[in-house]
Amino acid sequence: MHAETLTRNEAIPLDVPALAMRGIGKRFPGVVALDGVDLTLMPGKVHALMGENGAGKSTLIKILAGVYGKDSGTIAIGGVETELKTPRDALKKGIKVVFQEIALISEFTVAENIFLEEYPRRADGSIAWKTIRAEAKALFDRIGFAVDPAARTGDLPVSQQQMVEIARALAHEAKIVVMDEPTSSLTPKEVELLFVVIRRLTALGIAVVYVSHKLDEVFEISDTVTVLRDGRHISTKPIGEHTHDSLIHDMIGRRIENLFPRSRTGSAGKVALSVEGLSTDTKLKDVSFEARAGEVLGFFGLMGAGRTELAKAIVGYDPIRTGRITIDGTALKPHDTRTAVSLGIGLLTEDRKLEGLMLELPVQQNMSLAALSSFAKAGFVDEGSERSAVQSFVDRFRVKTPSLFQPIKNLSGGNQQKVLLARWLMRGLKVIVVDEPTRGIDVGAKSEIFALIDRLAGEGLAVIMMTSEMPELLGLSDRIAVMAEGRLTATFSREEATQERILNAAIA
Amino acid sequence: MPQSPSLSASGSASPGLARILFRRSEIGLVVALLAVILFFALASDTFLTVRNLTNVLGQASLAMIAGVGVAIVFISGEVDVSVGSLVAAVAIPLITVMNATESLALGIAAALALGLCVGIVNGFLAAYLGINSLITTLGTLFILRGGVYLYTGQKAIPDDVMLESFFQLGNGRLFEVVPYPALIAFALLLVFAYVMRHRTFGRKVYAVGGNPEVARLAGYDVKRVKFTCFIISSLLATVSGILLASRLGSAVHVAGLGFEFQVVAAVVLGGVSLSGGVGSLFGAALGVLILSFLSNGLGMLDLATEWQLVITGFIIIAAVGFDEWKRRQP
Amino acid sequence: EKMPKKVGYVVNYATHEWYQNVIKGMKDRAAQLGFEVEVKDANLDAAKQIAAAEDFMSQGVDVLIITPVNEDAVVPLLRRAKQENMPIVLEGNPVKGMTTLVAICDYDTGYHAGVEAGKYAKEHLGGKAKVMNVGLPLLSATVLRSNGFMDGIKTEVPDAVMVHDLDGGGNPDRSFEVSAAALAQNGDVNVIYGINDSSSLGGLQAWKAAGKSQDDLLVVGTGGEGLAFINAIEKEPSYKIEAAMFPEKVGFTAIDAAVKLYNKEEVPSWIVSPTTPMLGDGWKKYYSVDGNVRTINWDAVNAVKAPDKCMKTAADLKK
Amino acid sequence: MTTDTLPARKRGVSLSALTDNSQIVLIGLLAVLCIGISLAAPQFYSPDNAIAILRQCALVLIVAVGMTMLLVAGEVDLSVGASLAFTGCVAMDVTNRTHSVVLGALAALAFSGAVGLFNGLVVTRLKINSLIATIATMMILQGGVYLYTREAVQNHHLLDAFTAIGAGYVGPVPIPVIIAAVIFAVGYVTLRFTLFGRYLYAVGANLRAARLSGLRAERLKLLAFVITGLLVGVAGLILASLMNAGQPTAGRGFELTVIAAVILGGTSLAGGRGTLFGTLLGVLVLKIVDNGIIILRWNQDLQMVVPGLVIILATWLDIVRRRNDAR
Ligand SMILES: Nc1ncnc2c1ncn2[C@@H]1O[C@H](COP(=O)(O)OP(=O)(O)OP(=O)(O)O)[C@@H](O)[C@H]1O
Numbered sequence A: 001m002h003a004e005t006l007t008r009n010e011a012i013p014l015d016v017p018a019l020a021m022r023g024i025g026k027r028f029p030g031v032v033a034l035d036g037v038d039l040t041l042m043p044g045k046v047h048a049l050m051g052e053n054g055a056g057k058s059t060l061i062k063i064l065a066g067v068y069g070k071d072s073g074t075i076a077i078g079g080v081e082t083e084l085k086t087p088r089d090a091l092k093k094g095i096k097v098v099f100q101e102i103a104l105i106s107e108f109t110v111a112e113n114i115f116l117e118e119y120p121r122r123a124d125g126s127i128a129w130k131t132i133r134a135e136a137k138a139l140f141d142r143i144g145f146a147v148d149p150a151a152r153t154g155d156l157p158v159s160q161q162q163m164v165e166i167a168r169a170l171a172h173e174a175k176i177v178v179m180d181e182p183t184s185s186l187t188p189k190e191v192e193l194l195f196v197v198i199r200r201l202t203a204l205g206i207a208v209v210y211v212s213h214k215l216d217e218v219f220e221i222s223d224t225v226t227v228l229r230d231g232r233h234i235s236t237k238p239i240g241e242h243t244h245d246s247l248i249h250d251m252i253g254r255r256i257e258n259l260f261p262r263s264r265t266g267s268a269g270k271v272a273l274s275v276e277g278l279s280t281d282t283k284l285k286d287v288s289f290e291a292r293a294g295e296v297l298g299f300f301g302l303m304g305a306g307r308t309e310l311a312k313a314i315v316g317y318d319p320i321r322t323g324r325i326t327i328d329g330t331a332l333k334p335h336d337t338r339t340a341v342s343l344g345i346g347l348l349t350e351d352r353k354l355e356g357l358m359l360e361l362p363v364q365q366n367m368s369l370a371a372l373s374s375f376a377k378a379g380f381v382d383e384g385s386e387r388s389a390v391q392s393f394v395d396r397f398r399v400k401t402p403s404l405f406q407p408i409k410n411l412s413g414g415n416q417q418k419v420l421l422a423r424w425l426m427r428g429l430k431v432i433v434v435d436e437p438t439r440g441i442d443v444g445a446k447s448e449i450f451a452l453i454d455r456l457a458g459e460g461l462a463v464i465m466m467t468s469e470m471p472e473l474l475g476l477s478d479r480i481a482v483m484a485e486g487r488l489t490a491t492f493s494r495e496e497a498t499q500e501r502i503l504n505a506a507i508a
Numbered sequence B: 001m002p003q004s005p006s007l008s009a010s011g012s013a014s015p016g017l018a019r020i021l022f023r024r025s026e027i028g029l030v031v032a033l034l035a036v037i038l039f040f041a042l043a044s045d046t047f048l049t050v051r052n053l054t055n056v057l058g059q060a061s062l063a064m065i066a067g068v069g070v071a072i073v074f075i076s077g078e079v080d081v082s083v084g085s086l087v088a089a090v091a092i093p094l095i096t097v098m099n100a101t102e103s104l105a106l107g108i109a110a111a112l113a114l115g116l117c118v119g120i121v122n123g124f125l126a127a128y129l130g131i132n133s134l135i136t137t138l139g140t141l142f143i144l145r146g147g148v149y150l151y152t153g154q155k156a157i158p159d160d161v162m163l164e165s166f167f168q169l170g171n172g173r174l175f176e177v178v179p180y181p182a183l184i185a186f187a188l189l190l191v192f193a194y195v196m197r198h199r200t201f202g203r204k205v206y207a208v209g210g211n212p213e214v215a216r217l218a219g220y221d222v223k224r225v226k227f228t229c230f231i232i233s234s235l236l237a238t239v240s241g242i243l244l245a246s247r248l249g250s251a252v253h254v255a256g257l258g259f260e261f262q263v264v265a266a267v268v269l270g271g272v273s274l275s276g277g278v279g280s281l282f283g284a285a286l287g288v289l290i291l292s293f294l295s296n297g298l299g300m301l302d303l304a305t306e307w308q309l310v311i312t313g314f315i316i317i318a319a320v321g322f323d324e325w326k327r328r329q330p
Numbered sequence C: 001e002k003m004p005k006k007v008g009y010v011v012n013y014a015t016h017e018w019y020q021n022v023i024k025g026m027k028d029r030a031a032q033l034g035f036e037v038e039v040k041d042a043n044l045d046a047a048k049q050i051a052a053a054e055d056f057m058s059q060g061v062d063v064l065i066i067t068p069v070n071e072d073a074v075v076p077l078l079r080r081a082k083q084e085n086m087p088i089v090l091e092g093n094p095v096k097g098m099t100t101l102v103a104i105c106d107y108d109t110g111y112h113a114g115v116e117a118g119k120y121a122k123e124h125l126g127g128k129a130k131v132m133n134v135g136l137p138l139l140s141a142t143v144l145r146s147n148g149f150m151d152g153i154k155t156e157v158p159d160a161v162m163v164h165d166l167d168g169g170g171n172p173d174r175s176f177e178v179s180a181a182a183l184a185q186n187g188d189v190n191v192i193y194g195i196n197d198s199s200s201l202g203g204l205q206a207w208k209a210a211g212k213s214q215d216d217l218l219v220v221g222t223g224g225e226g227l228a229f230i231n232a233i234e235k236e237p238s239y240k241i242e243a244a245m246f247p248e249k250v251g252f253t254a255i256d257a258a259v260k261l262y263n264k265e266e267v268p269s270w271i272v273s274p275t276t277p278m279l280g281d282g283w284k285k286y287y288s289v290d291g292n293v294r295t296i297n298w299d300a301v302n303a304v305k306a307p308d309k310c311m312k313t314a315a316d317l318k319k
Numbered sequence D: 001m002t003t004d005t006l007p008a009r010k011r012g013v014s015l016s017a018l019t020d021n022s023q024i025v026l027i028g029l030l031a032v033l034c035i036g037i038s039l040a041a042p043q044f045y046s047p048d049n050a051i052a053i054l055r056q057c058a059l060v061l062i063v064a065v066g067m068t069m070l071l072v073a074g075e076v077d078l079s080v081g082a083s084l085a086f087t088g089c090v091a092m093d094v095t096n097r098t099h100s101v102v103l104g105a106l107a108a109l110a111f112s113g114a115v116g117l118f119n120g121l122v123v124t125r126l127k128i129n130s131l132i133a134t135i136a137t138m139m140i141l142q143g144g145v146y147l148y149t150r151e152a153v154q155n156h157h158l159l160d161a162f163t164a165i166g167a168g169y170v171g172p173v174p175i176p177v178i179i180a181a182v183i184f185a186v187g188y189v190t191l192r193f194t195l196f197g198r199y200l201y202a203v204g205a206n207l208r209a210a211r212l213s214g215l216r217a218e219r220l221k222l223l224a225f226v227i228t229g230l231l232v233g234v235a236g237l238i239l240a241s242l243m244n245a246g247q248p249t250a251g252r253g254f255e256l257t258v259i260a261a262v263i264l265g266g267t268s269l270a271g272g273r274g275t276l277f278g279t280l281l282g283v284l285v286l287k288i289v290d291n292g293i294i295i296l297r298w299n300q301d302l303q304m305v306v307p308g309l310v311i312i313l314a315t316w317l318d319i320v321r322r323r324n325d326a327r
């Protein structure tokens, strides 16, 4: 029965809206997340949902998924008004959601996660494990996704987990498929794959909601765009009526002159970080490079190339087998984050939730963590100066939060990222390693972060940036290092670097 | 890809024998159990007799039955420490009803009814009202024990009718060899291991414990799953309590003091994580067996209680420490 | 007379001083008679007690001695032992279906201590007796002691009252805690009775911690289990009476009963082990202390007469 | 949900650390208890009884200060009861041998500190879940204390200073209460205002994030275990003095009382949340319930039932309050 899921469902009429949300309102303590928002989806069309961080996109989607109850408004599916009280209701109505935060059970196999919502069963009611594995394999083959269905999900890199999530949305019949930032950690190749899948879905008459901060993707895949700002509905237009600039203007209410500002003039200074012959038991092999004060050193690599491992090894988080890391001439003790941090190196991690956020704690505690000792006199924390420092960063980065005491789990993803970046900037650093710094961040905030990185480098910081975004790599980096399978395969200067050369080195 | 129906916790049928061996902590436990048995077999000549081995199986079965339930609750991401008092409490309706009606079936029904009520209360408080389950069950642990003392006036209630069937339940042996409690324990273990692996309910328990938010998004009724786990745990503890009452021939107000520690230690030793979503019932059962054989063997060596305590403590640390170390290996 | 090769003793709670000394008495006696006693500890766990007895039976001991954690809880065990022809001596309290029991008379012990306490109250406390009973309702034996004490004291001071009836758990810190609360609620007490030494000492410590003087106070302990009471009698002015129960003698008697059972001789179903109140430094008659070791004076203890029958038993409580 | 993690101050409101509203339920409960009990039994308010209650709170509170830190850091210690008994024996024994209260006290602290260190090392180095690790330590200590001494260690030294630790007074106030008050104050300031305290919350809230931020997470946890151990030493010393003997049987169930009080005070078992003020309230509630049952001459078996009910009720009321706050 599952094999037929990808054929056109004749029962879906193409002229009735698959979904009509009208006047949706939702408030959280201290925040109006949504205020009278409309969203209409037509069958077989891709509808992009855009807006700054905290605009309310995920909230709208969670209402659609039955996760949150709405405070006001109506929802009609296929022309029939309904209530979506629980995720189960939504699933039954044929709404499949790929959430922004990965929603898989890491202890389960990939195949089991695919069928989490409804296990195929045998006649006696027991779970048909063979069917599950076979169907998962068949599904993956169909969408050209090469992953072992028997692998433990938690062992997969983030990008593959995200693909598993997407595949999961296809395992059962759906009328509406919603994707909340599905590509935030996908490689370009996987994004292509995803688009093929989306086009297949629309051909079947399925309505797709697509949330992304990546303008190029939106222009490529979507038919219609709805823009939200501060929880309000700003515009809904066919994509053809938009330009890059008009879309950005709708989203943030202003124009962005230059996404990749370059104010730095001076050349790079002395060596701030030097890594020699670094190898780990798991992935890295003989990596050597230098980063200079005042430069942005970009790292590129395909998924699993080892950038995250490199980042964690340099800051002393993961053990290393051989190699020497020095900061400003002082050698680091291996596997010792504390001295690394005290010598002035910090890592903005790729996995916010697992390694960055203290979810239950307020914004203030989250932001001041790394710099806390600098607010302390004789072991006592001066909370006054701590708070004013935090407040100034909240203002500068435009972190959207009702107060400094808001538990950080209630902030939108982008705002959480800003808090974590601020965590490091509050503390004087010599080297900052940023791993996918703009993952899940809106254009406005992106340009702010880019400006910030530029300014930090201008102030003499060595910035090491691991990113999978080619434009941001080319736009910001002074030099670009490329990794493949745990080795450093090439280093280009800003002038030498082209997309082809970089990709060639990454495949090598 | 070769797929064998595996009963591992994660339900993963991993390729490659080496990976299976390293993934499945039960292998380590089996080795540990065999090591314990081998050691005592060499150290004491009365240890490795059919009579002694079956004795231990019978003795272990009470903790095993309750341990299966506690493990299920652990896997669902909650804890249940009320079992220590529950095993004593259920004996009261059991014995009282039997004394009044001379019917074992009615007595068992009464005991199960009380177990069910406790399970419902635990489950309601922990799953539906959202009170931390350690607090909830610590609370019911105290309340039940206090209730038993109040009700019995701190005296045991003797079994006046002395039904042979009741005596046999906890004291008899199949073919004069295998104690009935051991048979009951293994039957329950197999049933629930099957449920946890091959029924959707079991997988829901793992999912709910592994990541409740994800489970909710997948359309599971997280609260109801947890609620059910508490009921299962209480009912299984009731079965333990019934067998215990049969072995003690009465409702003993001090029965099961500290039983919850014993069960929790065994279950954790068996690799069932306190943080939920991880572990298997076979592991939990092996944990119980290891501790039971250890206790029996140390007794055979004529070691004083104090040495037994010290040695058991160090062995728990060594075993769990080794397990953690193994888990950290790539 | 044949001697058994090995006797197994499943003790209620081996870490308690009382049972330590019971075991000591058993081992002494068995050594005299030339055989071995092996001990397994139930550690207050009724289920563990059954398991330990099972283990003994499969190990093949000749006689089992058991101090039940709970009397009702060993009934099935006695039944199984009978099926397997395993002779059992019980220590402590009677059990349905038992062959023989070695025990002190708890009620009598409390009673005689109570009589002495009454005499002391008449002489030193102005004939008034307001008692704080640091008791243990958990066990019938300890309830009997408290009852005996009150009945005994009333023979001398008819208007003696029990001001507080506490559950001190039989351990010192709990006894301390409940006594402190009780004394704060009503401190008009001049006799503290403890069902064992931990209880009387816990009560006394609470008295001292409340800042009260020991001048008009009498403390009565029970058991004479170890060194604690000797220390208290030597150092605390109010600790005057100890109801000695001679645990070593209990062990001694139990071994003799085990030998008789092994030889299939007739044994009485209730063998009473003697007790007696010790006043002031009267303990020196029965014990001598060297450092941390106390030694029993067997001649003096064996000379103490035991009654043939107890005045009251647990069976009387149930009525 | 609102934050009740660190007592958060609202902007512009000056420091008033006690106004954290997450404790309102407990304060209310405490008021109800006090009023209820004293209506039924006026002796409840007698100075004698107040002092008896405070002294009983002292022992629990001293250890609960350490336990709160441990729970905040995401760990737990179940061995404190067994350690309490052992430490008391060590204190009495060493004082007997040396005739020095100072050496006796130091020996007690050294012993219990070492137990804390052992727990900390087992948890941080062997990476064993602290619940199971400290159950094992509990067993080892319970066995060990009987290997060390079968009998209660009697007071042979008869030093007044030793007796004063547990049973002495300064004016009308028992010395243990003063010790507990000082420890509480130091603990409160430490957890609330120092770097160490703030780091404990971070470690408990997200271990990896804390480590990546340069915190020595393992060392911080270790320190929390050692602090708890040392506080057990203080409590053990007081108990030995109060009992006038080192009792190997003491402390049964003490760990559960301590943990119950800490949890009742709103500290989360999951780490990263909790306050010492809440712990103080938790201890008071439990001990007043205990005392009330004796004062009211209720059946003492209720001393098990009522705390069970109170803990569940208080936690539930707290959930309800937070849910309402969130509206
Ligand atoms: N559970 C919650 N409690 C309180 N506030 C919340 C909660 N969830 C979201 N918010 C707030 O609601 C607003 C909308 O958040 P939402 O997650 O919908 O934004 P978004 O558009 O998806 O942003 P992003 O692009 O960063 O993912 C934000 O201000 C956020 O802080």
Ligand SMILES: Nc1ncnc2c1ncn2[C@@H]1O[C@H](COP(=O)(O)OP(=O)(O)OP(=O)(O)O)[C@@H](O)[C@H]1O
Pocket (backbone or CB within 6 Å): A155, A156, A157, A158, A159, A283, A301, A302, A303, A304, A305, A306, A307, A308, A309, A310, A350, A468
């Ligand atoms: N194909 C794969 N299958 C399974 N695990 C993989 C695979 N590729 C990488 N991994 C694991 O996933 C993690 C991701 O690798 P790492 O993060 O170092 O690479 P990266 O270059 O940073 O890639 P990413 O773009 O995902 O951040 C590593 O722990 C690695 O062992």
Ligand SMILES: [Mg+2]
Pocket (backbone or CB within 6 Å): A057, A058, A059, A100, A180, A412, A413
């Ligand atoms: Mg979002």
Ligand SMILES: [Mg+2]
Pocket (backbone or CB within 6 Å): A307, A308, A309, A350, A435
């Ligand atoms: Mg990476």
